Amino acid sequence: MPELPEVETIVCSLRNPADRAFAEGQSLRERPGIVGRQVAGARLNWAKTLALPDWQQFQQEVTGQTVQAVTRRGKFVVIPMGTNTLLFHLRMSGDLRVEPQDAAEQKHDRLLLDFSDGTRLSFNDPRKFGRAWWATDVQSVLGDLGPEPLDEGLTGQEMYARWHRSSRAIKTLLLDQSLLAGVGNIYSDEALFLARIHPLTPGNCLTPVQAEALLAGVRQVLHEGIERNGASIDWVYRGGDFQNYFRVYQRTGEPCTVCGTPIERRVIGQRSSHFCPHCQSFTGCS
């Protein structure tokens, strides 16, 4: 589930003042954060969740460390703690929650950090695809990531150069984290719709103008997603409402918001892709 806007929303909530009190029905924006809290102990309920290092070493080294900051890189949550950094990738169903230690452990909690002030951070992940790393060198985990789409220094020309090198479908290229970090299945469909580009368009058929428009579309949908606290679908991830503003994603058969043509769904690179066959007609390529 979580793509850049959902991860950004979670990261922001973890950065909230840590001295806030817990309350019933708090939104993500209202909840207390974790910066400044000290780890008193850790628990691992699913071995594979901890990618590196082994549990023994992790548990030993993380205990006593203090949360210095919470940041985001692509879809990764980055938490510097002393000389090491704790990283999470939420994959399809991961979530990070802050709660009092006396609260009952939740179903699907995979990794828990107990803080010395009586609170805890829990990594909840029903599908078990999510991973955590405890790394001295952050680049060993984040090294292959492409640029941040919301970095103002990133230009359309740069993305044109990156996308133009490949003959793969632009839908697939948008999901390639080494070309651009943070975009997933929802936001790639939405961005292609805004840029009026057919998802099967080969990267090397894109024009510089289209690349510019696509980066602008990516930025717009990411901003919208962040504004709405991300998208909440099914039982995974709660708190956002961008799902109520989808233009094409999971709207198969429903009318295009621009021209009324039924939205089409087809599988591209093992992922379902939704688009308007009229607004996003393939313009051709030499």
Place this chain on the structure above:
DNA sequence: CCGTGGTCCTGTAGGC
């Protein structure tokens, strides 16, 4: 280099 199919997992929706 490219596309395809399989893997890792649990949960839900829909057809019968």
Place this chain on the structure above:
DNA sequence: TGCCTACAGGACCACG
């Protein structure tokens, strides 16, 4: 009620 299949915010691998 079940039972069965398809599908889901992601990423990685082997193969031809």
